[in-house]
Amino acid sequence: MDIATRVYNHRWKLDPIVRSLIDTDFYKLLMCQSVFTNHPDTQVTFSLINRASHIPLAALIDEGELREQLDHIRGLSLSRGESTFLRGNTFYGKRQMFRPDFMEWFETFRLPPYHLERVGDQYELTFEGNWAEAMLWEIPALAVLMELRSRAVLGRMKRFELQVLYARAMTRLWEKIKQLQGIDGLRIADFGTRRRHSFLWQDWCVQAMIEGLGDKFAGTSNCLIAMRREVEAIGTNAHELPMVYAALADTDEALAQAPYQVLADWQSEHSGNLRIILPDTYGTEGFLARAPDWLSDWTGIRIDSGDPATGAETAIRWWQSRGQDPRNKLVIFSDGLDVEKIAELHARFSGRVKVSFGWGTLLTNDFRGFAPDDGLAPFSLVCKAQSANGRPTVKLSDNPHKAMGPEDQIARYKHVFSVGKQSAQPVIV
Structure with a gap:
């Protein structure tokens, strides 16, 4: 095309x-x-x-x-x-x-x-x-x-400017894929729908990943592209569920239990690789410290804010404290990833846990430096x-730059969920 x-x-x-x-x-x-x-x-x-x-x-x-x-x-x-x-x-x-x-x-x-x-x-x-x-x-x-x-x-x-722009973008993505080819045991999926450059470009990126990565490519979060390209549709749950459940809570006690009620409802419907914990809505450490024992039996955890290595180390310690072998657990990294960070995290955690990546905006929308005033970044x-x-x-997040809500309610939630000092991280995308 x-x-x-x-x-x-x-x-x-x-x-x-x-x-x-x-x-x-x-x-x-x-x-x-x-x-x-x-x-x-x-x-x-x-x-x-x-x-x-x-x-x-x-x-x-x-x-x-x-x-x-x-x-x-x-x-x-x-x-x-x-x-x-x-x-x-x-x-x-x-x-x-x-x-x-x-x-x-x-x-x-x-x-x-x-x-x-x-x-x-x-x-x-x-x-x-x-x-x-x-x-x-x-x-x-x-x-x-x-x-x-x-x-x-x-x-x-103009027409030829566009031809050159897309040639450069295709080359950049293919060079990233070539780097990923060298990572043994890599498992990576497209998570780039919400902030993609365009539908046509996301579809092209998925096709490039299919050809360039073969079995290393796990699938795409986009249902339409999964259907058309005959690959796996990938995804579990997001911050929306605990945010709404928490808002519906009538007391501080009910508020403290809301994130776990979300997962209890989820567990009644899903099993296997759909049982992935997203712990950072109101702080990962507090969430895991208070988590019921049955959650440690779940398949894995998705790390979506804060420092990703810190989040994974926290999860490993939590599984160990609950008598679980982290080598049997899955850690999905999905926040602001690009090739260098993917390689770094894979090297650090491969063999210690099962590692997977949800590659988002910097897969489907990396046009940095390709337009005047960096207008496509x-x-x-x-x-x-x-x-x-x-x-x-x-939402509190593990990154205070991603927090949202009225200030008085943020203060209340921090108290209820015992959220201490947080380390701010740049919000890349």
Whole structure:
């Protein structure tokens, strides 16, 4: 595929960025089914958060075009082929991962309305409604904003400039893949949907990983690409679940138990490699110190904030303290990874634990240095649950730069979860 020519032609007519409801991360569908079952009446508000406030999204992206793209997504529904894929495929060794009642609902699903407002040089974009419905806006909304920002920069470039740009980006990625080829026992997946350069580019990256890494490539988080390229759909759960469960807690005691209730509900539905703990929502060390014994039997842990080596060492000590052999446990690294960090972490922990990597933005959006004023460099854009049934949500993270929520509630959560001094890390993406 000549991506440069496709990009050049984007300027002539509306080219939908999101063309399928399953152009989303696999974990969103797994979590959606859990929410559909366990919290069918919870009302949640999601909001866009641009952590890189120096990037003026509203000055770069035309509001009319943004609305066209969002309106297009609201008209999407599951196709027959997509339904067959979700109903009949084997995920994580399990057939019928998605229950019939959930699939019947999803097959008639349409995304709910959105609220968009320009405030200065930024957009306020929010989604409100039933949790199972509103949550499915997160990934497509982020994909639209990231790609429209890319198109705004690329639209000022001529045909041969685009050809050279994509040739350089392809070369950069292939050089990264060549470095990864030399890592024995590597297991790596694409986690790059939410902040990708574009759908076409993510699809190209996955194809490059398939060819270049073979069995080292575990699959992709993107359901549509997994279906089209016949690779594994990868993903478990995310911070959204404990954030909303915690917001619904009526007392400090219930708040302290909320993260474990999330995993109790998850355990009742999933087994094997889907039993992965994400411990950092309210601080990894405190979470593990208070964790019930049954959690130590789970398959592994995902490290998604703070210093990744510190997080893995903490997990190893915790497993040892609970009588578990860390060599039988899986550690998934997924925060701000690039080739050098992947190689470093693999060398340090291979043989001590089972190591895997979810490679995100710097796989699917590494155009650093390729445009004037570095206008295509990736940046941190998120869409998070802000409230549940009218109560604010809070995230503390192992990196205070990723914390979110009202200041008084952040202080309360730090007290309840005994979060001490934290080490700030740069938020790369």
